[in-house]
Amino acid sequence: xxxxxxxxxxxxxxxxxxxxxxxxxxxxxxxxxxxxxxxxxxxxxxxxxxxxxxxxxxxxxxxxxxxxxxxxxxxxxxxxxxxxxxxxxxxxxxxxxxxxxxxxxxxxxxxxxxxxxxxxxxxxxxxxxxxxxxxxxxxxxxxxxxxxxxxxxxxxxxxxxxxxxxxxxxxxxxxxxxxxxxxxxxxxxxxxxxxxxxxxxxxxxxxxxxxxxxxxxxxxxxxxxxxxxxxxxxxxxxxxxxxxxxxxxxxxxxxxxxxxxxxxxxxxxxxxxxxxxxxxxxxxxxxxxxxxxxxxxxxxxxxxxxxxxxxxxxxxxxxxxxxxxxxxxxxxxxxxxxxxxxxxxxxxxxxxxxxxxxxxxxxxxxxxxxxxxxxxxxxxxxxxxxxxxxxxxxxxxxxxxxxxxxxxxxxxxxxxxxxxxxxxxx
Ligand code: S3P
Numbered sequence: 001x002x003x004x005x006x007x008x009x010x011x012x013x014x015x016x017x018x019x020x021x022x023x024x025x026x027x028x029x030x031x032x033x034x035x036x037x038x039x040x041x042x043x044x045x046x047x048x049x050x051x052x053x054x055x056x057x058x059x060x061x062x063x064x065x066x067x068x069x070x071x072x073x074x075x076x077x078x079x080x081x082x083x084x085x086x087x088x089x090x091x092x093x094x095x096x097x098x099x100x101x102x103x104x105x106x107x108x109x110x111x112x113x114x115x116x117x118x119x120x121x122x123x124x125x126x127x128x129x130x131x132x133x134x135x136x137x138x139x140x141x142x143x144x145x146x147x148x149x150x151x152x153x154x155x156x157x158x159x160x161x162x163x164x165x166x167x168x169x170x171x172x173x174x175x176x177x178x179x180x181x182x183x184x185x186x187x188x189x190x191x192x193x194x195x196x197x198x199x200x201x202x203x204x205x206x207x208x209x210x211x212x213x214x215x216x217x218x219x220x221x222x223x224x225x226x227x228x229x230x231x232x233x234x235x236x237x238x239x240x241x242x243x244x245x246x247x248x249x250x251x252x253x254x255x256x257x258x259x260x261x262x263x264x265x266x267x268x269x270x271x272x273x274x275x276x277x278x279x280x281x282x283x284x285x286x287x288x289x290x291x292x293x294x295x296x297x298x299x300x301x302x303x304x305x306x307x308x309x310x311x312x313x314x315x316x317x318x319x320x321x322x323x324x325x326x327x328x329x330x331x332x333x334x335x336x337x338x339x340x341x342x343x344x345x346x347x348x349x350x351x352x353x354x355x356x357x358x359x360x361x362x363x364x365x366x367x368x369x370x371x372x373x374x375x376x377x378x379x380x381x382x383x384x385x386x387x388x389x390x391x392x393x394x395x396x397x398x399x400x401x402x403x404x405x406x407x408x409x410x411x412x413x414x415x416x417x418x419x420x421x422x423x424x425x426x
Contacts (some may be wrong), residue, residue, distance in 0.1 A: 001406040003416075005393030007373075010244035010292070011422040015235065017227035019044040020253050021411050022164070023283065025052050025093045026196050027223045029101060031073040032056040033175070034200070036220030038073045039066075043225055046411040051089035055098060058082040075220075081107035088113040088143070090338060090381075090410050095143065096125045096165040100172035103134035105149040112144035116338055116381050125169045128157045132173055132181075154179035154214075161333065162306040164189035167211065174213040175202060184210040189306040190257045195282040196223070226253040226285040231412045233261050233311040234387045235422070237318045239290040240270050241395050247422050248275070250287045260307030262288075264315060268295045268322055297324030297367055305330050310337075312362075313345045313388040319365040320354040321395065328362035338410070339380035348385065351375045352392055352400065374398035383410040390419070 024044035029052060031038035043049065057063050060078035065071045079101070088094040088111055095111055099122070102109045112118070123141035130136070132152040138145035154177045159166055162185045171193055174181025188209050197204045203216040232252045239245040254262065254274065266272055271291040278285050295318060300308070308315065312331055319326035334341040346358040353372035356365045373396025379386035386407050393400040408415045 008394035009424045014248035016250040019225040020228040024049040034220040039222040041224040048091035085110040100169035104152045104176040152177035154181040156182040162187040168193040187303040199282040227251040245292045260304045261311040295322035297326040301329035322367035326365045332361035339382035371396045373400040376401040
C-alpha cells in the first residue's frame with residue numbers, strides 16, 4: 001500500500017493509544033507458563049504480538065477471544081511439543097524471548113521468521129543460553145534454528161549490551177533453570193519482564209542493573225496492558241512540529257525505563273504535560289498533553305539510549321526542526337533492528353531536505369531546516385521508519401509518497417485512523 005502525506009493543518013483533539021507491544025508479548029508468553037487461565041485486557045493487535053499468540057497456541061494454550069479488548073489464555077495443558085515449526089514473523093522480541101522459554105523444555109522445537117528477521121543477530125541470546133546448557137542447531141547464529149530442549153543451569157551473566165530482549169530471554173530461561181540466574185547489564189533496559197515477574201509471583205530480585213531470578217512458577221493473574229509509548233511517540237513529535245497543534249494522548253505507559261523520549265523532548269523545549277498519572281498492572285500510566293513548540297537541539301547519549309531506542313527515528317524528525325545541532329550517540333544497535341535504522345533515517349530524511357549525517361553509532365542533525373518533500377520514501381519493511389516518514393511528511397512543503405506503508409501493521413495497525421482523528425481537515 002502506497003500512501004500520500006500532505007502538509008498538515010494543526011492537530012487537535014484527543015486519542016487513546018493502543019496497547020503496548022513489549023508488554024503484550026510478555027503477557028501472552030508469561031500466561032503460557034502459568035498452568036492456569038489468564039485474562040489479558042487491551043492487548044496489541046499488531047502482527048508481531050499476533051505471531052506470539054499463534055506460537056503459544058501451537059504450544060498447547062487455548063485462546064478464547066471474549067471481545068475487541070479481552071482474551072483468555074488457558075495454559076492448563078501447556079507447554080507441549082508443537083507439531084510444526086513456529087513462525088516468529090518479523091518479531092525479534094518473539095524470537096529472543098521464546099528462545100529463553102523453549103531452551104529448557106523437555107521437547108524440541110524450531111523457530112523461523114521472515115526475510116528481515118532471518119538476517120538479525122541471535123548470538124546475543126544463543127551464547128548465554130549455551131552457557132546455561134542449552135542446545136541449538138543454527139546457521140551462523142541466525143534463523144531458522146532448532147532448539148533441542150535441555151535441562152538448564154543458572155548462570156551469572158554480564159551482558160555487553162543493554163538489551164531487554166537479551167535480559168528477558170535469560171530471565172525466562174532462569175525461571176526454569178537449576179539454581180540462581182543473575183543477569184547484569186551496562187545500563188538499565190526496559191524492565192517490563194521484571195515488573196510482570198513480580199506481579200505474577202516469581203522469585204525475583206532487582207539490584208541496580210542486575211536482576212536475580214530463582215526457579216519458580218508464575219501464577220495465573222489477569223493483566224491489563226497500558227498504551228504503547230513507542231506508538232504515542234509519533235503523535236508527540238507530530239504535535240510538537242505541526243504549528244498550532246494541541247493534543248491529548250490517553251493511556252500511555254510512562255515507565256521510566258521506556259519513557260526517555262519524554263525527558264528528551266522536554267529538554268528540547270517541548271510543551272509536554274503528564275496528566276492523571278496512575279498504575280495499571282504494575283506499570284505507570286498517564287495521559288499526555290502535547291502542544292506545538294519551538295524546539296531546541298540536544299545531545300542524546302549513554303544511559304538514556306536504551307530507554308528510547310525505538311523512538312530515535314522519530315526523535316531525529318523532531319531534531320530537523322530544532323534550533324541548533326542535535327547529536328545522537330551510542331545507538332549502534334539501531335543498525336540491528338528491523339532495518340539498519342541509522343542509514344535508513346539518514347537517507348530518507350535527506351531526501352526530504354533535512355541536514356542530517358550518520359555516524360557509526362548515531363546522527364548529527366542541523367535543525368531549523370525546511371523540509372521540501374516532493375519525493376517518494378522507502379520504509380525498508382520497517383514499521384517505525386514508515387511512521388517516522390509520515391510524521392516528517394506532515395510538515396513538508398510538498399506532498400510525499402511512502403511506499404509499502406502497510407508495514408505499520410507490525411506494531412500499529414490503528415495508526416492512520418488515529419492520525420485522521422486528530423487531523424483538522426474537513
Ligand atoms: C524490546 C526491546 C528492544 C526494542 C524492541 C522491543 C522488548 O530491543 O528495540 O522493539 O520488548 O524487549 P533490544 O532489547 O534488542 O534493545
